[in-house]
Amino acid sequence: MITTVAIIVILGVLLMILETFIPGMIAGILGVLCVLTGVLLVMMAEEFSHWPAWGRGAVACFIIVGSAILQLIWLRFFAVQFWSRTFTLQAEIPSAENPQTLACGTEGVALTELRPLGRADFSGSRREVRSEDGFIPAGSRLCVTGAEPGNLLVRAISLHS
Incomplete structure (x- = not known):
């Protein structure tokens, strides 16, 4: 069962990452639902009933915090750089040394x-x-x-x- 939860959570994170490429919030909402499903499975499934309540809560918190951290890392280091390279003009326009300025008295x-x-x-x-x-x-x-x-x-x- 732990493998199923891991697969569902990883799928959710991947869907949320996919949301940066496909607009419309469908992939993002499905990703959040997958992560929440993983949390619910950890908290309510019978296979985890022998775990103490604090252990299940810790795993649920780890899933949520881990997913959020992965999203922040993705957005901070990869997605922004990808979109920046794709849609940002990198050329520079040389500026003249203030062409409007002439000496006083000219x-x-x-x-x-x-x-x-x-x-x-x-x-x-x-x-x-x-x-x-x-x-x-x-x-x-x-x-x-x-x-x-x-x-x-x-x-x-x-x-x-």
Whole structure:
């Protein structure tokens, strides 16, 4: 009878593992039912009646805890890595060293009207900019005053200075 219980519990664990590959909860529910059937057989079968109650309880707890530990090991070390390798793109996109940053004081020309966002040219390099002064017409001379994520901060260079 102990062999039957072991086979039922192993089948239950394998069905729960199979659930990670086949969605729908059918295999998982059948696996849990097999494990619980193994526990019930240990607790109620006549072949185990000569065992003390604490011994049957210990075996039942071992079945439940062992099944849970096997599931956690499967999910932690094998299933996650399998799905990660299967469905995760491993390529890396090289990142430039912050291409939006220019030194403060760099001068350029507004390519579009800055209301306050727009585009500007800094020595042949076109960048997204945000005006700290509000509206700046296209063609105005600009000076970089700082940077923020995605934009350079600029001010118009007045003709009088």
